[in-house]
Amino acid sequence: MRIRFGPFTLDFERRQLTNAGEDIHLEPKAFELLSALVLERPKALSKAELQERLWPGTFVAEANLSNLVAEIRAALGDPARAPTFVRTVHGFGYAFCGDAEPVTDPGDAAPVPEPPESGDGSEARAATGSPPPPSSRLPWLVAGALAAALAATAVITLSRDRGLASAADPVQFTIAPPEHASFGGPSRGGTGTATQLAVSPDGRHIVFVAHAGTAFQIWLRPVATLDATPIPGTDGGSFPFWSPDSRAIGFFADGKLKTVQIVGGPPVVVADAPFGSGGSWSRDNVILFAPGPSQTGLLRVSSTGGSPTVATTLDRTAGEDVHRWPHFLPDGRHFFYTAVTGPCCPASTPSAIRIGSLDRPGDDVTFLQAESSMSYASGHAIFAHGESLMARPFDLETRQLHGEAFPLAARVAREPSRYVGASVSENGTLVYGQAVPDAARRLTWFDRTGRILGTLSEAAPYAGLALSPDDRRVAVTLETGSQDNVDIWLIDIARNITSRLTVDPGRDVSPVWSPDSKRIVFQSSRAQQPIAMRQTSSDGAGADELLLEGPRNFTMTPSGWSSDGQFIAYTTRGSNVWILPLLGDKKPFAFAETPFIEASAVFSPDGPWIAYTSNEGGQIDVYVQSFPGPGAKAQVSRNGGTHPVWRADGRELFYLAADGTMMAVPVGAGRSFEAGPPRALFSSNAWRLTANQVYAVTTDGQRFLVTTTPQTSSGAAPLTVVLNWTATIHK
The missing domain is CATH 2.120.10.30 (TolB, C-terminal domain)
Structure with a gap:
């Protein structure tokens, strides 16, 4: 059965509203509401009656009904103040006020006459073959629509003693991850x-x-x-x-x-x-x-x-x-x-x-x-x-x-x-x-084969890690009392003692060591101040020093410090790599500024190269480009890579593959950059939900300190x- 009004048609078999033959999407409940109003036209239906028809036996707020009306009006282009099709009967309910007529397709069967009923004109209808008034069909159509809706809704129940839940009951069950x-x-x-x-x-x-x-x-x-x-x-x-x-x-x-x-x-x-x-x-x-x-x-x-x-x-x-x-x-x-x-x-x-x-x-x-x-x-x-x-x-x-x-x-x-x-x-x-719950992470030592050599300090929600160039201390990012108070802490590797470095009640994150292990640069977000890059002495002496700040919430996340101590690489809020000179005019300049996402820039130990990540190829991979540039650029990782780290002599570049495997790429000596094929070392189980470093490599390239996650997860x-x-x- 179909009913046409204006350019619109209600197709009850398809449960579809169309406009000049084009399907118009309506929520199932909105379709049922419009059907009821059209079939009962021009009778006004009360809000209570409509709510009971649409949500039988269920308490719902009146706003649910008015929202369905709003959806219908939007679909029909029917303004509430000057309606053509659906009018509000203030203090009562709604009515369909437009002209509508059934649509008869060629080949449709003739209507079946209804049994005669005394005194209501049904005999005349049977004699002429005319269809009954729309209201007499309504209970069957609405019942069928609601039955279909309930069948789609009350499909599954985990209650063994009650059987299939009724339409008014919520039904809850769980879905486990697929096997493996x-x-x-x-x-x-x-x-x-x-x-x-x-x-x-x-x-x-x-x-x-x-x-x-x-x-x-x-x-x-x-x-x-x-x-x-x-x-x-x-x-x-x-x-x-x-x-x-x-x-x-x-x-x-x-x-x-x-x-x-x-x-x-x-x-x-x-x-x-x-x-x-x-x-x-x-x-x-x-x-x-x-x-x-x-x-x-x-x-x-x-x-x-x-x-x-x-x-x-x-x-x-x-x-x-x-x-x-x-x-x-x-x-x-x-x-x-x-x-x-x-x-x-x-x-x-x-x-x-x-x-x-x-x-x-x-x-x-x-x-x-x-x-x-x-x-x-x-x-x-x-x-x-x-x-x-x-x-x-x-x-x-x-x-x-x-x-x-x-x-x-x-x-x-x-x-x-x-x-x-x-x-x-x-x-x-x-x-x-x-x-x-965000499980505490471990700082775990591995050798190149993936054998666990031990752990450092206590388990904690570490969110950044940097090993000093002299291999004596580790800088980590840790919450201090609350999520809004994050500081840089230092771990003495030999004594396994952790001490707090920054003390401001703000967010100090992303530590990077100077090449002489005497200073640490970090991102700072403090009350009533712009986000900035600051540096502090690694022995905790004196106040920290402002290096760079931007307007309002412009961010700068340090990631690398050149071996000559003259440059700091950082990622901007727009996910591009910039360089801050520490000598001369100290004016920052762009190193990799493209429409793509660049981050995690680290200087090669001998200076002329920077390794960083970019998604210019459609996925995040590790690239190496000459510094200060412009110059040659080479993709180092294969099938995805993040978190690059150089070996101290520059002859090897490490990164994490897309599945967390620790990878190693041999790098040749000479003025041009020559890299061999990536080689898998071990499965790191590294926590990688940050662009900050999550692992470090000792000077000889034989041991790896990794921020590892427990096996259980969401x-x-x-x-x-x-x-x-x-x-x-x-x-």
Whole structure:
């Protein structure tokens, strides 16, 4: 059965709204609501009656209904103040006010006459063959629609004594990682710890990122089955998101934004995205995405490709660093996103959740401070507070929060990049990854074969490591009492004694030693001061010295100090490599400044070369380039590489492969750079979620001090699935 009104057609068999033959996406509940109003036209239906039809036996806030009406009006282009199709009956409910007529296709069977009924005119209808009034069909159509919805929702239950749960009951179960695989995501600063996942709008499928074998892939798991399979062509993929019709996903891999159909077929490259941090796909086939890595707002592009255009612009006066994690609202024109100020991770300034508009870019509204991404479902804004997943009523018409926030789940996985490992479908399916406490890391000694020689100091959440050139002390980054107070500490290797070096109640991170082991340069973020590079004496004598500071939240992370003591290499907030001279005019200059991500620059011991990482080839690899340049450049790693470190004599260059294996590259002597093939030494189990150094090599190149992680991690924690989560409200 189909009913036409204006240019629109409701197809009840396909459960699809079309406009001049083009499908228009509606949430399942929105389709049911529009169907009820059309079939009962011109009768006004009360809010209470509609709520009971749509959510039978379940308490839901009235905002859920008004949000569905807002979605319908957006799909029909029907303004609330001058409606053509759906009008508000103030103080009562809603009614369909447009002209509508059934559509009869050639070959349709004639209507079956109804049994005669005394006194109501049914005999005349039977004689003429005319169909009954629309209202007489409504109970059957609505019942069928609700039955289909319930069948899709109440699929699985773990309760042995109750059988299949009723529609009003929430159902919860867990999903373990695939066999021989672990949840997670490709490691990079601020990401990789939380499970990256997304549930389809229709609630029938879940996609997640998992590592199996030698690569991360995106896996597909139907909610109603126990099997998950990797989606071909998604190697290295991260941060998946769904198309509105639940038939395809978008994701990031190889420095690109890509899409792929879940039924099969090759992925399609849509746009460049060097450091993709979230995407959202509207029913108008617009993809909104964060290209990264920093100094960028959101971009928009057609899902079929083309030239991206600017969707949001950074607020330079506020020192914003990047916009991430977009999420379209049901109208397909407005969206949530997270505005981040300051370096990752975490930033020194609170992040803000904003609402942007495709139609009026620049008129973005800040309405909540939260170290989180935000999504929308079933009349609520969904976000994280601490490790709790929260929901707060949100009105789509006014685009305002109202009421109080309440918890949906505890211990939800999240990352310093503000990503939250949770997703909610349009029909009430909630999926989230479980947070695992940040386990203390060990400083572990290895020889070149991977044999463990011992450990140094106590286990702690070390976030940076640097070995002094004289092999006597190790500088590490450690929290001192709170997350906002991070300092540089020194470990005396011979005596195994740890002592605090910096004492300011701010964030002092990323230590780098001077070649004579007498000084340490570090990044400093202190109250009421710009982020800066400072240096201090390694014996703790005297006050630290300011070397360089930038405007507001401009960041500079030191990574290398030249053997002659004259230059310091550092990474800027835009993820480029710059050099600070310590003599002469001391004016910084760019060494590697491209549209790509460059970081982790270290000087060769003999001076004429710098090793650094870049994703210019689509993945992060190690490169060596002449200094001061411009000059020759060579790729050193193969199939990915991070965290380069030179041997003290310059005859060997080490790095970590994509799977954490310690690699060694022989380097020839002479004025030109000549490198041999990379050779695997041992599996390091290194903690790599930072661009700072996480291992060090002794002067003779025979021992490695590595920041190692325990074997247990969030990758082993199962996903939690909650069907019909809205039934938990006020219960």
